[in-house]
Amino acid sequence: MTPAPPIPFGEALRLWTRIGWLSFGGPAGQIALMHRELVERRRWISEMRFLHALNYCMLLPGPEAQQLATYIGWLLHRTWGGIVAGGLFVLPGVVVMLVLSWLYVRYSSLGPIAALFFGLKAAVLAVVVEAVLRIGRRALRNRFMVAIAAAAFLAIYCFKVPFPWIIVGAALVGVVARRALPRYFEQATSSNPQQAKDFVVDRMHEAGQLAHTQPNARRALKLTAICLLIWIVPVALVAAWLGADHVLTREGAIFGQTAVVTFGGAYAVLAYVGQRAVEELHWLRPGEMIDGLAMAETTPGPLIMVLQFVGFVAAYRYAAPLDPWLAAVLGACLTTWVTFVPSFAFIFIGGPYVESLRQHRVLNAALSCVTAAVVGVILNLSVWFATHTLFGRVDARSYGPLHFDAPVWSTLDPVALLLAAGSMIAMLRFKVGMGWTLAASAALGMAFKLATR
Numbered sequence: 001m002t003p004a005p006p007i008p009f010g011e012a013l014r015l016w017t018r019i020g021w022l023s024f025g026g027p028a029g030q031i032a033l034m035h036r037e038l039v040e041r042r043r044w045i046s047e048m049r050f051l052h053a054l055n056y057c058m059l060l061p062g063p064e065a066q067q068l069a070t071y072i073g074w075l076l077h078r079t080w081g082g083i084v085a086g087g088l089f090v091l092p093g094v095v096v097m098l099v100l101s102w103l104y105v106r107y108s109s110l111g112p113i114a115a116l117f118f119g120l121k122a123a124v125l126a127v128v129v130e131a132v133l134r135i136g137r138r139a140l141r142n143r144f145m146v147a148i149a150a151a152a153f154l155a156i157y158c159f160k161v162p163f164p165w166i167i168v169g170a171a172l173v174g175v176v177a178r179r180a181l182p183r184y185f186e187q188a189t190s191s192n193p194q195q196a197k198d199f200v201v202d203r204m205h206e207a208g209q210l211a212h213t214q215p216n217a218r219r220a221l222k223l224t225a226i227c228l229l230i231w232i233v234p235v236a237l238v239a240a241w242l243g244a245d246h247v248l249t250r251e252g253a254i255f256g257q258t259a260v261v262t263f264g265g266a267y268a269v270l271a272y273v274g275q276r277a278v279e280e281l282h283w284l285r286p287g288e289m290i291d292g293l294a295m296a297e298t299t300p301g302p303l304i305m306v307l308q309f310v311g312f313v314a315a316y317r318y319a320a321p322l323d324p325w326l327a328a329v330l331g332a333c334l335t336t337w338v339t340f341v342p343s344f345a346f347i348f349i350g351g352p353y354v355e356s357l358r359q360h361r362v363l364n365a366a367l368s369c370v371t372a373a374v375v376g377v378i379l380n381l382s383v384w385f386a387t388h389t390l391f392g393r394v395d396a397r398s399y400g401p402l403h404f405d406a407p408v409w410s411t412l413d414p415v416a417l418l419l420a421a422g423s424m425i426a427m428l429r430f431k432v433g434m435g436w437t438l439a440a441s442a443a444l445g446m447a448f449k450l451a452t453r
Helices: 009-022 027-039 047-057 062-107 112-139 141-157 161-178 181-191 202-207 219-243 247-261 266-280 286-297 302-317 325-354 360-391 415-430 432-449
Strands: 392-398 400-408
Touching: 009 027, 009 062, 009 325, 009 415, 009 432, 027 062, 027 112, 027 141, 027 360, 027 432, 047 062, 047 112, 047 325, 062 181, 062 202, 062 266, 062 286, 062 302, 062 325, 112 360, 112 432, 141 360, 181 325, 181 360, 181 432, 219 247, 219 325, 247 266, 247 302, 266 302, 286 302, 286 432, 360 400, 360 415, 415 432
Parallel strands: none
Antiparallel strands: 392 400
């Protein structure tokens, strides 16, 4: 009989629920939240294991923060732990986005909800900044890693280098530098056995409770078949019911394809989906796609939840022969299903193989450089979020090979800047909890907007 894990399932359930409802700020804020809760406060997983899991998730298509939650839940409580962790990471966003999509279609305006989001976005900026500082302090252990992070930031921000190429380049640099400059990797590849025992997952490993993390080809093939069936069957049933050309069937096919071919996080996905849904299929107008992104940025859960908004609006407009509201809800649910099922599959199938390579020195060197590059990528996301939160207008600029989004300083919102600065001081200087900071900033922002309407 397998011994019970040190963390009761109920306790993990409560924590994953909390993380799901507080997972604002896109991947930067979400990764920081999990690091604070799982590594620092509860010591459920060690720093090295956390970063190792994060590196793997950054290599996958799909929302990396949700995959990271699934990975850690799987380590602690096997398959059901991963399902619960990843599912609760998404569920709050699904509920909130469904309500907001209904309000948007019904009233064509968010009204007081937009006022609420105004203050929330400013506080989320503080969460994102804290994420860069928190992860950077741990990942950038020497000047070499700092240089890689800086190069990654410049590559993605100034030269628009695709995210996968940055990760591949960082990994190759790590492989080469491990031999040429070994002194920069000594700390990254060494471990303190006594310190590792302070963390739950490492104690489980010592007690033989991580047998499910051992590679098994038969199990991997079985899981692959099961996940494919779970993923494809709903779309096949809709196609048999409404036909291959119905909007629901096409949503299932398009968003299912999107889930497995788009790398680089939510922003890469948005560029792809925006082209398909707006320019080719005319499901949405350009302004509506931006509205959906604004909602996804200020609701809990991954930014990829904007796809649920697209599925809702498109199915509502092209519902026949179904009732428009029924079609809209079905479109939102089907879109969410085909978007996230692959994320679970990647963890459950690939996780054991990643865990088995955790002590591989060359691989660890490559992943250490990937971690440094990820800091640069998160910094880019932070700059993107800051400019779109504090400025009413952002213009694309080109200077030779340089291409970046520059804020228009005349559109700076002083109230948003004040709320963001206050939130940063509260969290970084006075260590106020994220929940209280978000609530206070949201209330102040809403009061200001409603008072000045």
